[in-house]
Amino acid sequence: MSTTSRKVLTLVIIRKGSDILLGMKKRGFGAGKWNGFGGKVEPGETILEGAKRELQEECHLTSDSLKEVGLLEFEFKNDPVLLETHVFTSNQFQGEPKETEEMNPQWFSMDNIPYQQMWLDDKYWLPLLIQGEQFKGYFLFEGHERILNYDLTTL
C-alpha cells in the first residue's frame, strides 16, 4: 500500500490581451522549461497568498485579482508524493515582468505557445484556461518527459 503524501503547489498564468506571460525556469525543479509562475505554499499562508507571493518573487508582478481556475494533480511513477497544483490566472496586474534568479519572463502570443519547451501536460489544460474554462486534471508521469496516463475534465 503506497502512502501518498501531498505537496501543495501554485501555478499562475498572467494574460494581457492575446498574450500570456511565461517564465523560463533557470534552476531547480523544471529548469529549462517555460512555465507559469509558482511553487510551494509555505506554512501559515493561504494558497492564494502563496500564488501572489511566488508571482512577485519570480517576476516582480503584483496581482490582486488572481482567480483559481484549475486543480492539477501530478504524480511520478514510484514516487509517493502527489503534487496538488492550484492554477490561477488574471489579466490585471501591476509592474513590468522582470528577470530574477529563478525565472526569465517573456510574453507569448496565444497562438505561439512553446509547448515543445514546456511540461507535457500543458498542451492538454492550457487551451482550456485560455478559453476561460475551469478544469481538474490528473497526470501520471514517468520521469519528466513521459505521461503514462491522465484524465482531465472541465467543471
Ligand SMILES: Cc1cc(-c2ccco2)c2oc(N)nc2c1
Ligand atoms: C509535475 C509537474 C509540476 C509542475 C509544477 C507546478 C509548480 C511547480 O512545478 C508543473 O507545471 C506544469 N505546467 N506542469 C507541471 C508538471
